[in-house]
Structures are given as structure tokens and as C-alpha cells.
Amino acid sequence: MQERTLVTGATATLGREVVARLLAIGHGVRVMSRRPRPAEDPQHYEWAVADLTTGRGVADAMAGVRTIVHCASGRSGRQKEAYITRTLLEAARQAGSPHLVYISIINIDQVPLAYYRGKLASEKLIEESGVPFTILRAAQFHDLVRSLFAGAAKLPVMPLPTGRLQPVDVREVADRLVELALGEPGGRVRDLAGPEIRDTGDLARAYLRITGKQRPVWTLKLPGKLFRALREGHNIARDPDRGSATFESWLAEGAHR
Numbered sequence: 001m002q003e004r005t006l007v008t009g010a011t012a013t014l015g016r017e018v019v020a021r022l023l024a025i026g027h028g029v030r031v032m033s034r035r036p037r038p039a040e041d042p043q044h045y046e047w048a049v050a051d052l053t054t055g056r057g058v059a060d061a062m063a064g065v066r067t068i069v070h071c072a073s074g075r076s077g078r079q080k081e082a083y084i085t086r087t088l089l090e091a092a093r094q095a096g097s098p099h100l101v102y103i104s105i106i107n108i109d110q111v112p113l114a115y116y117r118g119k120l121a122s123e124k125l126i127e128e129s130g131v132p133f134t135i136l137r138a139a140q141f142h143d144l145v146r147s148l149f150a151g152a153a154k155l156p157v158m159p160l161p162t163g164r165l166q167p168v169d170v171r172e173v174a175d176r177l178v179e180l181a182l183g184e185p186g187g188r189v190r191d192l193a194g195p196e197i198r199d200t201g202d203l204a205r206a207y208l209r210i211t212g213k214q215r216p217v218w219t220l221k222l223p224g225k226l227f228r229a230l231r232e233g234h235n236i237a238r239d240p241d242r243g244s245a246t247f248e249s250w251l252a253e254g255a256h257r
């Protein structure tokens with residue numbers, strides 16, 4: 001059987017880009033999804049129906065897999081995120097421990113969010129699993145920032161927490177993940193962030209300008225540990241590798257609209 005790279009989370013923003021890059025270099029790809037393959041799917045890769053919460057189909061999805069790029073995520077908080085990684089690791093061990101490449105998030109150990117605690121728990125599980133691994137922490141994707149702004153722009157004024165962001169183009173994250181997947185297991189590698197560190201209000205005004213919307217932007221000093229961590233810049237990476245696409249250039253290009 002031809003060796004495959006298994007991509008979890010292949011139906012979402014990052015996984016889709018990873019799959020496209022692997023296919024472009026002629027790599028065998030198997031995608032994992034809880035859903036059946038859509039009828040209109042182009043069929044250039046294998047499709048494994050599997051669920052990392054129940055474990056259904058996960059062992060079969062591992063057959064002949066040399067590398068796993070783990071982009072699936074349980075957004076609903078700490079427990080699900082760590083649980084799905086544990087399920088994947090158990091199946092990976094049973095299948096002979098292929099190289100596991102995991103996408104994490106910058107400074108998850110310094111920002112008090114339940115989801116980030118789940119990512120941190122996942123990192124720890126991977127590090128202690130005995131499965132050869134590479135972990136890349138990336139900054140927030142431009143897509144995420146745009147969708148936060150689109151939500152806030154539904155109001156007559158745009159309320160935003162005071163703070164700074166260094167968002168990155170998901171395509172550059174996918175480039176890096178594929179490079180890592182083709183290489184040897186590297187442990188925790190250097191973080192990847194966008195080219196600029198920008199105030200939330202400044203980024204929101206760029207969003208309004210480029211999308212042709214007009215709203216006042218209010219940056220607010222919100223109470224609580226999370227917003228304090230953001231205000232104090234605990235979400236900002238110290239010395240990351242930097243992508244080249246700014247939020248504005250990405251928006252202006254119309255990427256992923």
C-alpha cells in the first residue's frame with residue numbers, strides 16, 4: 001500500500017490548505033472527517049470517516065499512514081481538545097507511531113482561555129506519548145480576525161477589547177506545516193506569527209476601510225484575567241518566525257472570502 005499522510009481537520013480552514021499543498025507535490029493523502037465524503041468532492045485523495053470523540057473509524061484511518069498532520073480541534077473547550085488528541089495518539093501508537101505534526105497556538109500557556117488549556121494539555125500528551133512529533137505554535141489566522149470583526153461590525157459601533165494581535169495568513173501556516181511533515185520529527189519548533197503586531201482598533205479600522213463599511217470603533221478596557229492578559233500583550237510571541245502577508249494585503253487580495 002502507498003504511504004499516506006493523514007490530515008485531521010482536513011475539512012476546515014487550515015486542513016484544507018494542508019491537503020492542497022500535499023496533493024500539489026504528489027503526496028498520498030487521506031483526510032479524516034466525521035462526515036461522509038460529499039458527492040461533489042474531487043476525489044484526489046482518500047477519505048476516512050472517523051470520529052476522534054467516539055473513536056469510530058480511527059484505527060482504520062491509520063492504516064499505511066507514515067505522517068499525521070493533526071489539525072482537528074474540539075473547539076468546545078479544554079476536555080474535548082485533549083480528548084481527541086488522546087484518541088489519536090492511542091491509535092497512532094497501535095499503528096506503529098507515525099510522525100505526528102500538531103498545530104498549536106502561540107502563548108497558550110500565558111492566556112487564560114479554556115480552549116488554550118486544552119491545546120496545552122494536548123501538547124503535553126503528545127510530548128509524553130512516545131510518538132515522534134513536531135509541534136508548531138501559530139498566531140491567530142487572518143480568517144479568525146476577519147470573522148471576529150465581521151461579527152462586531154453587525155452592531156452600530158464596533159466594540160473591541162484593548163490589545164494587540166499579530167495575525168498570520170493560514171496559507172503560510174500550511175506551507176510551514178507541510179515542510180515540517182516532510183521532515184524529521186523536530187519536537188517543539190519555532191513559533192510562526194504574522195509580519196506585524198497591531199492594535200485591535202487599528203486592525204479593525206483597516207477591516208472597515210477595505211470592506212467599505214463605516215462604523216465607529218470602540219476599544220474597551222474590559223474586566224477579567226483574559227482581557228488583562230490581552231492588554232498586557234501576553235498573547236504576543238517573543239521571537240517568532242514571521243509570515244509576509246499582512247492583514248490588509250490578505251483582505252485586499254480577497255483571500256478566502
Ligand SMILES: NC(=O)c1ccc[n+]([C@@H]2O[C@H](COP(=O)([O-])OP(=O)(O)OC[C@H]3O[C@@H](n4cnc5c(N)ncnc54)[C@H](OP(=O)(O)O)[C@@H]3O)[C@@H](O)[C@H]2O)c1
Nearest residue numbers: 009010011012013014033034051052053072073140141144
Ligand atoms: N483559527 C486560528 O486562528 C488558529 C490559530 C492558530 C492555530 N489554530 C489551530 O489550527 C487548527 C485548525 O483550525 P481550523 O480553524 O482550521 O479548524 P477548527 O475549526 O479548529 O476544527 C474543525 C475541524 O476539526 C475536525 N473535528 C472536530 N471534531 C472532530 C472529531 N471529533 N473527530 C474528527 N475530526 C474532528 C472537523 O472535521 P469534520 O467536521 O469534517 O468532522 C473540522 O475539520 C486547530 O487545532 C486550531 O487550534 C487555529
